[in-house]
Amino acid sequence: MGRPQQKSYVEHTAVRVKDIQWHINFFCKVLGMDMREIDGPADAPHQYWTIGGLQLMSTSGFAAPPSNDAGWLAHLGIMVEDLEAALAGAQTWGVKQLPQGRNWLQLPDGLAVELIQASAGSVSAVLAVNPRATSA
Template sequence: MAYAKQSYVEHVAIRVRDIHWHIRFFRDVLGMTLREVQGEPDAPRQVWTIGGVQLASEPGFEGPEGRLAHIGVMTEDLEGALAEAERWGVRHLPQGRNWLQLPDGLCLELIQASGPAVAQALAIDPRA
């Protein structure tokens, strides 16, 4: 039986070498303001924008581009989604039972939505 509820991508987490540059870029170029800062404002470990981007500071990162850390998925029924995921043979990660690793390595953080939040988010047509 497939999961009968709905979900949406709430955020995408990206590891970056220079978090301050990325904060400025998303703010000044795209108008995405911060909704949360983890750590001191002058030396944040992570930040979340209004609009679904999470930036995680990793100064030693040497890759040519940002590195995907995980995708945060907001769901109507966390327990139902976890039960369905079990049938797919996913691996649970140490962060908690709502953190899953898919066979190809993609990591998901499943988050329980409050009330009708998923339906409200999905009702928005950003291209309308």
């Protein structure tokens, strides 16, 4: 099979959550994923997009299936500038460490995240990309 000419990456992933404000605060304060866009009032948004590719969708009554259910999102892999700082920051949020390792965390709604140490400067380089810019 020949090498593909097209190169792609996931610009964002949409995730349903029961408590959107908790998730907004966690991703912003622990991982530095600030707001890119918001749908609805700031104190109770319907949807919230972060710089860094996450879309949170407020879904009242949402209940994640058991973590061994293969029909739901398995996990989010998140590149971080400083893994140790991210893990230390996450400890106060009541997240649970998963058996895969200390960098695997389960959030209260059941979402699993894998925090991955990025190479120097790579997070800033990716965040500098404007996914909504139109090409000339």
